Amino acid sequence: SQQGEEDPQALSIQEGENATMNCSYKTSINNLQWYRQNSGRGLVHLILIRSNEREKHSGRLRVTLDTSKKSSSLLITASRAADTASYFCATDPASGSARQLTFGSGTQLTVLP
Amino acid sequence: DGGITQSPKYLFRKEGQNVTLSCEQNLNHDAMYWYRQDPGQGLRLIYYSQIVNDFQKGDIAEGYSVSREKKESFPLTVTSAQKNPTAFYLCASSMRPGPQNQPQHFGDGTRLSIL
Numbered sequence: 048s049q050q051g052e053e054d055p056q057a058l059s060i061q062e063g064e065n066a067t068m069n070c071s072y073k074t075s076i077n078n079l080q081w082y083r084q085n086s087g088r089g090l091v092h093l094i095l096i097r098s099n100e101r102e103k104h105s106g107r108l109r110v111t112l113d114t115s116k117k118s119s120s121l122l123i124t125a126s127r128a129a130d131t132a133s134y135f136c137a138t139d140p141a142s143g144s145a146r147q148l149t150f151g152s153g154t155q156l157t158v159l160p
Numbered sequence: 161d162g163g164i165t166q167s168p169k170y171l172f173r174k175e176g177q178n179v180t181l182s183c184e185q186n187l188n189h190d191a192m193y194w195y196r197q198d199p200g201q202g203l204r205l206i207y208y209s210q211i212v213n214d215f216q217k218g219d220i221a222e223g224y225s226v227s228r229e230k231k232e233s234f235p236l237t238v239t240s241a242q243k244n245p246t247a248f249y250l251c252a253s254s255m256r257p258g259p260q261n262q263p264q265h266f267g268d269g270t271r272l273s274i275l
Contacts, residue, residue, distance in 0.1 A: 077260040089266030139261040148261050150203040
């Protein structure tokens with residue numbers, strides 16, 4: 048079942064601008080992971096944030112996690128045309144009989160040159 | 161280079177036919193996964209395996225079968241019982257999950273269509 052839901056579904060920005068995508072989820076988690084998917088390709092892991100962390104950085108990526116609101120955001124700074132892709136959050140549930148990652152439906156980011 | 165190889169890239173299925181999608185990894189990962197992705201949607205888990213000779217159903221296992229005879233290989237068969245098989249199929253692997261699920265590494269997918 049889908050737990051993480053990204054918002055917005057689609058986002059179009061100019062090169063150089065910042066892009067922010069949000070992920071909301073329903074149940075307690077161990078960690079939340081962000082992935083990127085270029086058209087017609089597999090997913091690539093970007094960053095993992097644990098439930099006891101509030102913020103992580105990796106290059107131009109900044110991820111925040113608010114467990115009280117059950118939400119996370121992914122910020123891409125100084126975007127480039129090559130950042131055009133779909134971005135997915137995946138949640139690692141803290142409980143349940145089948146504790147597998149569950150993926151959201153993604154945000155399609157288009158960066159215009 | 162270590163990675164996951166899926167083949168073929170494109171596959172066509174005739175009515176009543178079973179087809180098998182290949183997934184091989186050389187990352188020495190214990191866990192492997194199969195997902196289905198429909199246009200504009202996220203990934204849905206079909207089957208997963210955390211160790212050789214063991215596998216579990218995911219959320220949408222009906223009409224699919226798998227085997228895990230070798231650590232490196234996790235083939236998926238789409239049977240004739242799967243009435244709507246047209247989709248993009250992704251294979252992934254990870255280190256064996258402990259208290260937390262680890263990041264997954266993905267192949268580049270197989271696009272399956274009905275003839």
